[in-house]
Amino acid sequence: MAAAERAFPAMGVREIRAGLAAREFSAREIAEASLARIRALDGATHAYLETTERLALDQAERIDAAVAAGELSACGPLAGVPVAFKDNMNLAGTHTTCSSAMLANYVSPYTATCVARTIEAGGIPLGKLNMDEFAFGSSTETSAFGPSRNPWDLERVPGGSSGGSAAAVAAGLATVALGSDTGGSIRQPGSFCGTVAVKPTYGVVSRYGVVAFGSSLDQVGPFARSVEDAALACNAIAGRDALDCTSQDVRTDFTANLAEGVRGMRIGVVPAFMEAQGLTSEVKAKVEEAANHLSALGAKLVEVDLPNAQAAMSAYYVLGPCEAFSNLARFDSVRYGYRDPGHKDLGGQYEASRAAGFGPEARRRIMLGSYLLSAGVYDTYYYPAQQVRTLITQDYARAYEQVDCILAPVSPRTAFRFGEVSDPTDMYLSDMFTISINIAGNGGMSMPVGLGADTNLPVGVQLISPQFKDENMLRAAAALETVYGPAPVAPGFAPDAVEPLGRPASLPDAADAVAGVDLPGLAGADGKAGE
Amino acid sequence: MAQHLTERDVRGIAEYARIGLDEAEVAQMTADLNAIIDSLKPITEYDLAGVEPTFHPIGGLSNVMREDAEEPGFAQEVALANAPAAQDGCFLVPSILGEGGDR
Numbered sequence: 001m002a003a004a005e006r007a008f009p010a011m012g013v014r015e016i017r018a019g020l021a022a023r024e025f026s027a028r029e030i031a032e033a034s035l036a037r038i039r040a041l042d043g044a045t046h047a048y049l050e051t052t053e054r055l056a057l058d059q060a061e062r063i064d065a066a067v068a069a070g071e072l073s074a075c076g077p078l079a080g081v082p083v084a085f086k087d088n089m090n091l092a093g094t095h096t097t098c099s100s101a102m103l104a105n106y107v108s109p110y111t112a113t114c115v116a117r118t119i120e121a122g123g124i125p126l127g128k129l130n131m132d133e134f135a136f137g138s139s140t141e142t143s144a145f146g147p148s149r150n151p152w153d154l155e156r157v158p159g160g161s162s163g164g165s166a167a168a169v170a171a172g173l174a175t176v177a178l179g180s181d182t183g184g185s186i187r188q189p190g191s192f193c194g195t196v197a198v199k200p201t202y203g204v205v206s207r208y209g210v211v212a213f214g215s216s217l218d219q220v221g222p223f224a225r226s227v228e229d230a231a232l233a234c235n236a237i238a239g240r241d242a243l244d245c246t247s248q249d250v251r252t253d254f255t256a257n258l259a260e261g262v263r264g265m266r267i268g269v270v271p272a273f274m275e276a277q278g279l280t281s282e283v284k285a286k287v288e289e290a291a292n293h294l295s296a297l298g299a300k301l302v303e304v305d306l307p308n309a310q311a312a313m314s315a316y317y318v319l320g321p322c323e324a325f326s327n328l329a330r331f332d333s334v335r336y337g338y339r340d341p342g343h344k345d346l347g348g349q350y351e352a353s354r355a356a357g358f359g360p361e362a363r364r365r366i367m368l369g370s371y372l373l374s375a376g377v378y379d380t381y382y383y384p385a386q387q388v389r390t391l392i393t394q395d396y397a398r399a400y401e402q403v404d405c406i407l408a409p410v411s412p413r414t415a416f417r418f419g420e421v422s423d424p425t426d427m428y429l430s431d432m433f434t435i436s437i438n439i440a441g442n443g444g445m446s447m448p449v450g451l452g453a454d455t456n457l458p459v460g461v462q463l464i465s466p467q468f469k470d471e472n473m474l475r476a477a478a479a480l481e482t483v484y485g486p487a488p489v490a491p492g493f494a495p496d497a498v499e500p501l502g503r504p505a506s507l508p509d510a511a512d513a514v515a516g517v518d519l520p521g522l523a524g525a526d527g528k529a530g531e
Numbered sequence: 532m533a534q535h536l537t538e539r540d541v542r543g544i545a546e547y548a549r550i551g552l553d554e555a556e557v558a559q560m561t562a563d564l565n566a567i568i569d570s571l572k573p574i575t576e577y578d579l580a581g582v583e584p585t586f587h588p589i590g591g592l593s594n595v596m597r598e599d600a601e602e603p604g605f606a607q608e609v610a611l612a613n614a615p616a617a618q619d620g621c622f623l624v625p626s627i628l629g630e631g632g633d634r
Contacts, residue, residue, distance in 0.1 A: 105613075106613055107612070107613065109605060109609045109610070109612060109613070110605075202588040202589065203588070203589050216586065216587050216588060217588075242597050245592075245595035246587075246589060246592065246595075248589070310573070311573050311574065311577065313570075313573075314570065314571045314572070314573045314574045315574060317567065317570065317571055318571055318574060325548065333615060334614070334615070334622050334624050335613070335614055335622055336613035336614065336615075337613075337615075338615075339615035339616070343625050344625055344626060345625055345626050345627075346624050346625050346626065346627045347549075348551075349624070349625055350549040351545075351546075351549050351550060351551030352551050354548075354549050354550045354551070355550050355551040355552060358550065363550055363552075363560070364560065364563055364564070364567070366548050366550060367541070367544050367545065367548055367550065367560060367564060368564055368567055368568075370544050370547055370548040371536065371540075371544050371564065371568075374544075374547075380575060381571055381574055381575070383584060384574050384575065384577060384579055385574050386584030386585055386586055387577070387579040387582040387583070387584045387585075388574060388577060388579070389584070389585040390582050390583055390584060390585040391577075391579075391582060393585055393588070423566075424563060424566070424567060425566055425567060425570045428570070439588075440588065441588025441589065467588070467589075515612040515613045516612075516613065516615070
């Protein structure tokens with residue numbers, strides 16, 4: 001097969017590195033073929049909002065020059081790997097819209113640390129990825145550019161808020177994608193799309209340049225189709241950054257113990273989670289199956305109790321909106337973002353611009369946060385939520401005296417159909433098993449374990465690590481991978497697909513990005529996105 | 532469902548949050564917020580006497596400072612590039628104190 005026809009973003013990191021080292025293909029061929037694959041297929045998935053051709057070709061040139069000089073090893077662990085970024089991550093010269101009309105015309109003047117580190121590690125940046133507006137949602141249905149579609153079933157959501165990141169990796173349109181997770185926004189779409197999806201411990205990855213949602217909860221992490229690829233991405237992005245005061249001096253090699261197996265590991269299971277209302281039988285069966293495999297591989301299963309975990313949901317829907325209300329105050333129609341035209345006074349301009357620039361879910365969360373932080377109400381909800389956070393953190397600390405990591409469901413169900421979950425409080429239940437991990441600041445990940453027996457859609461199980469022991473969950477995940485194999489590209493997007501699902505996309509490129517001019521594809525007044 | 536907020540309350544919150552809502556949006560927002568606040572009830576039912584709050588997941592983190600040294604920042608034109616309106620190197624806004632008209 002000619003290199004130009006190869007599906008590079010459907011390959012893993014090792015395969016790409018080996019091919020580059022053997023000069024079987026060049027980084028330029030990777031960049032060109034990857035962009036061609038996105039343009040040929042992403043019309044079906046709408047994972048991408050914008051491509052970054054110039055940046056991809058410039059990076060490829062650097063790598064090819066290094067290969068020619070016999071210095072591939074100097075290019076970093078992700079040399080030549082097709083990567084893409086959630087659109088709440090700044091990358092200089094690209095639109096960073098957060099999938100919101102508020103930022104449709106915003107072009108980044110700077111680059112987020114996680115993005116810069118991925119590129120410094122050799123990643124070839126292909127573009128920016130769709131999401132729920134400002135990361136408020138679990139389906140990408142709140143994107144102002146229209147939803148992404150699940151590559152396993154285009155009638156279903158990819159999950160969210162990092163739905164574009166999950167869809168891109170599941171469709172083989174990126175080898176590694178970065179997302180962000182405030183209450184489950186990496187893990188839930190990872191589960192829905194069947195990819196490895198890692199939310200490291202709070203403080204492992206700098207959030208500098210990532211548009212903030214809930215600053216005491218937000219964390220950046222990778223999507224990939226193998227545990228090793230995800231661990232390599234963690235290696236690239238982790239560590240202290242002077243520009244994010246919460247980032248810690250983490251020097252862990254996240255790949256170090258992937259081959260160790262789980263013999264001797266103590267893995268916690270939470271009986272109350274397995275009996276939770278709303279957990280579907282097919283997801284429950286998969287979690288039990290994964291537990292049995294881990295046990296057969298030599299892990300000791302230990303029942304642990306998290307008595308306050310059921311309060312995490314309400315604590316989160318207090319803390320998240322309060323922090324979002326504060327963080328989204330910056331969108332003032334003055335320094336950047338949407339300005340409603342024709343106003344003669346600043347107050348009227350604020351109100352009209354924020355009403356038109358924010359979608360319904362963003363408005364709900366801002367309003368809720370504003371109410372919850374008001375005098376008198378603060379002591380009823382916000383302060384108790386922070387006390388509940390203490391109880392949940394203590395629950396986990398007690399559990400981790402007995403176990404090295406915890407096994408749990410990610411989402412109570414597999415991917416749902418568009419419009420199927422329309423009530424906001426029902427949508428919030430998508431995150432019932434993921435939220436307590438953000439509240440306590442632990443590491444958590446979704447590990448694909450095949451398809452559910454009833455819906456025939458991907459199911460992920462969640463592995464949860466103590467703070468700054470993310471290597472524990474990765475080690476257990478790698479053991480599960482020896483049973484289930486690496487995550488496949490969704491069948492309709494596999495390079496040898498029998499019934500190909502992809503169709504061409506007309507994607508804007510960052511070469512045309514001009515500050516003040518909307519990124520094409522914004523949903524019109526009819527509510528339909530131009531795909 | 533408990534009526535935590537009236538439409539009048541919601542208008543007040545919208546004004547504080549600087550989000551202009553029309554009458555239909557106020558009605559929908561009132562219903563949505565009341566339902567969400569209802570779902571937060573468990574928080575109000577815990578016995579939390581003597582429990583210290585945790586405002587941040589990393590304990591012991593306070594006043595993280597860098598050295599107070601000069602570092603390069605954005606040039607003025609870069610900082611203004613995304614501004615909806617600018618003039619003479621400044622962000623341009625309408626009158627701040629009420630209806631002032633163009634000047």
